[in-house]
Amino acid sequence: MHTGDPARNVVLAHGGFVDGSGWRAVYDLLRADGSHVSIVQNPTLSLDGDVTVARQVLGLQDGPTVLVGHSYGGAVISEAGTHDRVAALVYVAAFAPDKGESVGSLTADPPPGVPVPPILPPKDGYLFLDRADFSPSLAGDLPAARRSGRWPSAPARPSSRCRAATPSTNRDPMPSPT
Template sequence: MKLKTLSFAAVAALSLASAAHAATPTPTSTPIKNVVLVHGGFVDGSGWQQVYSLLTKDGYNVSIVQNPTSSLADDVAFTRRVLEKQTGPVVLVGHSYGGAVITEAGGADNVKALVYITAFAPDAGESVQTLISHPAPGAPVPPILPPKDGWLMLDSAKFAAAFAGDLPPKTAQFMADSQVPWNVAALGGTISTPAWKSKPSFYLVVDGDHMIPVEAQRAMAKRANATVMNTKGSHAIYVSNPKVVAALIEEAAKNAGTASK
């Protein structure tokens, strides 16, 4: 199985999509205080540690979903269980494939804002697989190895350059050696009703990401009518620059806040 990156045609289609957009976030006097973080493929929730520390220091109640990445349905179910435990409104955050998870799970009533950290934001009927099915000439191709028993891994020797190029070499190699297998069922899981069509969305566009091309990030953010923050870094921006990630999450909490508890 060969995975590819978004084509120029796909990017153009995303940019021109006329799907209903999420409502423009309106500042309120009561910020949201609950944040739920969802990791992507090949990693687990421990990568959120520095973002967690920054947010909890600022008074946020932060929960981290440990997705099995066995299928989109499983990961959405795990995320919804965490959402059900929250008291009050929630900002739901996803990195990479985690963006597909929050797009599906974010329809929960207590989710008031979505934050995409260089993440996939599929439309109805789309999956991560469909979004990356046609490569653009010259676009970086993630070093995903052929599946074994339905599970995918990144080539450890190429992990740093593709996923974590702005991290210290030892940290990047640890991430490569501790990566979590990602099932093809998660890759191919399709979205039913995208939460970004009805919820305010925020997107961190990362220039320098070699897993999701920046043009694709911008196109998905535009389609979701997201409030965009731009930075430079790698796909592992939530590890390498937790401050910019936490800042966008707090922006979402303040601007999509609600007085209800």
């Protein structure tokens, strides 16, 4: 991880079942503030593949970079965060798996009241979301007008079941506050 000069670069990694366009408003705000912003377009077929793409985008940065992940993107940045250009990791409503944990293990027994993604049983090795529960579960905090019409009722592409089960290799558990 890079230390030293302040970061003017920001790399945004999206979650599963969506694409980088969900970062549009954040991209616009950061650019208006003078940041150089790049968005990782995860293929979402494997955690390793998504980390590789994030590392490629990091390699294109010209200095210290803040790496941001949303939802499943948190698992991606946890792994890609060892890149030498990374100055900081930011988790936005994201998974932050400790070493040996996976997104699957983190969603297996959620705390009470935490929404569970409406993931259907795997089909041909891929995961899909239940159309009826997609918006309330993954976009429930958005105004209804933003959830309908502009947002699909279900993702346009599947995600691999393999990436949810891949354990993190880079983050050690955070120390407990004393």
